[in-house]
Amino acid sequence: MTLDPVRDALLTFFDVSGPWLLLYFFLINTSYLVLIILASVNFGRHLRRTQFSGTTSAARSPLTPGVSVLLPAYNEANVILDSVRSVLDLRYPDHEVVVINDGSTDATLERLVETFGLVRSGRDVAGRIEVRGAVRDVWVPADESIPLVVVDKENSGRSDSLNMGINVASRDLVVMVDADSVLDPDALLVVSKPFADDPQNVVATGGVIRAANGCRVVGGRVVDVRMPRSVVARIQVVEYLRSFLLGRAGWSQADALILISGAFGMFRRDILLEAGGLDADSIGEDFELVMRIHKMMKDSKRDYRVVFVAEPVSWTEVPDTLAVLGRQRRRWHRGLWEVLWGYRRMTFNPRYGRIGMVALPYYWFFELFAPLLEVVGVIVVPLGLLLGVVNVPFAVAFLLVAYVYAFFVTCAALLVEEISFHRYARWRDLGAIVLASVAENIGYRQLTALWRLQGWWASLRKKKAVWGTMTRAGFGSS
């Protein structure tokens, strides 16, 4: 059998797509760079304001808006008490904790009842958002000074539990937190500040999520920030730094933020009720919610803002095994595709301003399609080398340019982090970040691209979406 047709096809492919692929690589990394520049403007302003932010004054003021912290819990018996205590202990003048026990089969509820002296309240929890999981009981502390409500309900998933929490919440602002997240003591003050500064327009804020792996946690607080030991987790620290921290700060600066992480997002409750809460069927429910709010506000021609707060506020354990990471990335990409497809009419629609004309096209081209191109490259380049249609030194130089540009973007992110927050104070951690940003190009990027593509493919085949289990090693809290 002759390989000439394959060789010819590959040659044509390289001739036609080569310059375009390089252009794509250039554009995607340049867009990261632009976001980092925008983020550094955002950080500069944030840090300048932080000096005079008056956090202590806000912490004492009766005018600071009340916050309901929603903690959905499914089989979280090991961490739930620490979580509730750490949220109750947050510095804030008026906040309540709403735990939604999502049909846990372990001792989550029993531990809460025993520790906080809960009694049945018989409270009516029917709300404006329809929920699926039937409520078994509502519990409140016998000691009324503890601002805690525990809703015990049948298992119906995280989004449905959060919808229940929104119904039950009694404060103007609602913050959604994962039961295993570790919050900084001023997390609520920092993330609610935009609402206090601009009460009429701000509808949602997102805080910075950082990887807690490797950090020392004492009494539900991160007291010593360190790099994780696992290489997989280390690379995610770099990703969080580059994409989640700087990327979102950049989008916020451009007034086009379309994603607030489900692990720490604050919303005006009336807006959540008007939007109908989270979509319990969506696998990218946090993204979907923010998009729905954007659509609702733009359609009704109301002035509004969705703001990202640059201050680190929440720490979460990232996957440190490839199996768990793979499940997470498949789910994220599937969610991305479903939301982008669901809101496709907003894309390139001038009616939706920067959201429609900049943010959504960016997510289509540089988030959704990126893994497809990466995987195509991973298949085609080795094939070309095998068939001798690729000039080896040229291919190596091409690859190096692409990866060194990616490394350059990470270095820029690292410098911004060093100037602004400087959370990884040890020299050894700085070295680990640099090494991880080199290592991510060798295998990690390609693997995550493959997982993301699998997630997309699963959605196109209408395969049933599953959340899977996030195996957590825990923070070793003392």
Added chain:
Amino acid sequence: MVTLSWSVLIGTLVVLVVCCTALLVATVAVRLSRARRARRHDERTAQVKPLVLEVLTAEDEEVAPACEAVAALPDTLWPTAETFVLAAFDSVRGEVRDALVQVLIQRGTLERALAATQSRSAVRRARAAEVIGLVGHVSGRRGLVRLLSDPNIEVRTVAARALGQIGDPHLTSILLDSLRPGSDVPPSVVGTALLGSGETDTAALEAGLAADDEVVRLTAIAVSAELLVLATARAVADRGLTDPSVTVRVQAARALARLGGAWAVPALAAATDPTEASVVRVAATRTLGEMPFPPARAHLALLRDDEDPDVRRLATAATPSRETAGGDR
């Protein structure tokens, strides 16, 4: 279309490698410089901290000698001592605070801050406003009022907060004016500053309730409620609950929980009308639920079957029927 040559690729690669190296060197330089600054700060702190702590824990006749020791610190150590003293002002009251204010005046802190209100640097002007507020000396009032019109938003915000720390009720109208459109001073800062004075200028608050700007009306209502300015109560009910802004109506309904009497029940009941915005209805129902008056109870009984689950829940919780009353809680 783009054509790629070997030299273009290599050239790009070299430029990128140089840029990466420059960024990494910059990162290391920033870190080294921070470490050096921290070390110097720690050394100075070790010399200054015990003296300042001595003042803060001093009693009666120990205060004066302890303050003298702080005031006598050499110029090289004074900036560190000044930072400590100012940071402690939030939690220090009475004789110790007065003595420390004198130390700051003696060492020229207030004078420098007053001069810095004219500085070209916005950060310096904001810092100056903060210092004047912390010291709380009336001589800084004029400078702070001027800074309320500063071109920089940070400076305006800090000046508003600082005026609250000076605590002069005559500043009510000036602070409310600082919420004028385009000023962007957060209403929560102005409101908290007005609360800081402990008492307020009722006429200025009444004028605020009738202001054209929504944010001013909102702040005036919130401050009236927190400071229990009963003279404004009727205006809050009459104007606030019929305000064109939903946010203001919600604030008015909430304020009446503190300001309202039985006379406010009809206005609040009207605010629970099904044609009203849901958030206003919820706020009015909650306030009615906090009122012990029979007309409020009677109206809440009507709301027990309301279509809005939040209104229904609040009404039911406030007027438990025989079947649900008592129980566990």
